[in-house]
Amino acid sequence: MIFETHAHYDDEKFDEDRVELLSHLLKENNIGNIVNIGASFRGCKDSLALANQYDNVYAALGIHPEEMDDFSEKNLNWIKENAANPKVVAIGEIGLDYYWIKDEEGRAKQREWFKRQLQLAKEVDLPVVIHSRDAAEDTLNTIVEYNKQNNKKGIIHCYSYSKEIALEYTKMGWYIGVGGVVTFKNSKN
Numbered sequence: 001m002i003f004e005t006h007a008h009y010d011d012e013k014f015d016e017d018r019v020e021l022l023s024h025l026l027k028e029n030n031i032g033n034i035v036n037i038g039a040s041f042r043g044c045k046d047s048l049a050l051a052n053q054y055d056n057v058y059a060a061l062g063i064h065p066e067e068m069d070d071f072s073e074k075n076l077n078w079i080k081e082n083a084a085n086p087k088v089v090a091i092g093e094i095g096l097d098y099y100w101i102k103d104e105e106g107r108a109k110q111r112e113w114f115k116r117q118l119q120l121a122k123e124v125d126l127p128v129v130i131h132s133r134d135a136a137e138d139t140l141n142t143i144v145e146y147n148k149q150n151n152k153k154g155i156i157h158c159y160s161y162s163k164e165i166a167l168e169y170t171k172m173g174w175y176i177g178v179g180g181v182v183t184f185k186n187s188k189n
């Protein structure tokens with residue numbers, strides 16, 4: 001049985017055949033469960049709706065670092081309230097993305113909301129799904145601090161850093177996600 005741990009079936013690309021696709025995946029392709037991951041705030045709402053609609057679909061709720069316009073108290077409160085839903089299994093995807101956000105002000109804002117969402121994960125006692133790109137050091141430092149005061153772990157989704165850093169995470173009991181980028185020509189490491 002396959003457990004699909006990171007999906008975005010709320011994406012508009014699936015608007016035309018979402019129902020058909022999901023019922024086929026679950027019934028005929030040996031996919032037992034799916035976690036649909038919130039990225040934007042709209043994505044969080046849609047992920048939860050999918051989780052409520054399908055028995056084998058679960059949701060992760062969080063604001064992705066590129067979705068900076070969605071960083072707000074109101075949205076954070078909504079996530080906190082809805083994290084109590086038994087179909088919500090993680091907080092994510094949250095993290096840092098310095099590839100798309102180059103200015104220091106934007107990066108500082110990402111770090112602030114990354115920490116706030118980690119804190120939220122601790123409060124609601126859920127594991128986390130981390131998105132991190134071109135921000136190896138700041139992500140690792142943040143997670144090391146977080147890990148000291150929290151038992152629940154997480155996954156570094158679509159991991160793209162060095163073997164040495166991967167070992168730092170696995171030593172703490174965290175997981176490394178091997179995503180599609182390993183098939184890119186320049187991803188020799």
Ligand SMILES: [Zn+2]
Binds near residue numbers: 037039
């Ligand atoms: Zn994702």
